[in-house]
Amino acid sequence: MFSLTELALFPFTFLALVGSSLMAGIFFTFSNFVMKALKEIPFPAGMKAMQSINIVVLNPFFLGSFFITAVIAFMLAIKSVTQWQQPYAVYIFSASLFYFIGTFLVTAIKNVPLNNKLANIPVESKFSESSWQAYLYKWTRWNHVRTISSLIATVLYTLGFVHIATI
Numbered sequence: 001m002f003s004l005t006e007l008a009l010f011p012f013t014f015l016a017l018v019g020s021s022l023m024a025g026i027f028f029t030f031s032n033f034v035m036k037a038l039k040e041i042p043f044p045a046g047m048k049a050m051q052s053i054n055i056v057v058l059n060p061f062f063l064g065s066f067f068i069t070a071v072i073a074f075m076l077a078i079k080s081v082t083q084w085q086q087p088y089a090v091y092i093f094s095a096s097l098f099y100f101i102g103t104f105l106v107t108a109i110k111n112v113p114l115n116n117k118l119a120n121i122p123v124e125s126k127f128s129e130s131s132w133q134a135y136l137y138k139w140t141r142w143n144h145v146r147t148i149s150s151l152i153a154t155v156l157y158t159l160g161f162v163h164i165a166t167i
Contacts, residue, residue, distance in 0.1 A: 006164050009079065012072050013092060013164060017157035019069025020099050024150035026062075027103075031147050035140045044123040047132040054115040070104040073153070080160075088163035095156030102149020110142040 034053075038046040077096035080089040114135055121131050 003167075006167055009076070009083075009088075009092070010161075010164050012076055013088075013157055013161045016069060016072045016076055016092075016095065016099065017154060017161055019065055019072065020095070020103070020150050020153040020157060022065055023069065023099075023103055024147060024154050027143055027147040027150055031140060031143050035136060035143070039136050043129050043132060047118070047121075047123060047128065047135075050135075051119055054119060066104070066107070070100055073099040073104070086163075088160040088167075091156045091160035091163065095153045095160060098149045098156065099153035103146050103153065106142055106145050106149065111139060111146070114139045114142070 038050055040046070041049065073096040076092050077100065080093040080096065083089045084093075118131070118135050121128050125131070
């Protein structure tokens with residue numbers, strides 16, 4: 001029988017699981033083939049395409065999924081500490097840290113500033129091609145971190161969810 005705490009944790013853990021898996025899929029797509037394809041496109045077309053992607057991604061569906069999952073992860077991390085004696089707590093706490101730090105904060109501290117810098121580079125600049133090449137390397141490297149963190153968070157939320165569901 002669910003306690004009131006497990007009853008509250010159940011839907012939020014499920015939402016965090018879905019959100020982190022959605023982000024893992026998006027970031028995996030970029031790491032696996034989008035960035036490679038943009039790199040193969042002759043300059044400056046790849047750079048212009050990424051500048052466009054960085055504008056289009058700022059939509060309610062992506063931002064809502066990304067931010068709501070971060071808020072839920074933060075809340076679940078705090079709540080799991082108060083439930084530390086429960087078998088699911090370590091999974092939910094760890095998943096929340098992976099999502100919040102490895103996905104949300106890495107995006108805010110690393111990928112977004114790189115996107116903003118790229119947005120301000122005129123294609124006609126004499127340094128634009130070298131800036132684009134540096135961007136590709138740095139952005140993709142940090143995107144790998146987001147991909148792996150989201151994937152680990154998904155697995156850990158799944159384990160926590162299963163433990164809650166079996167109570």
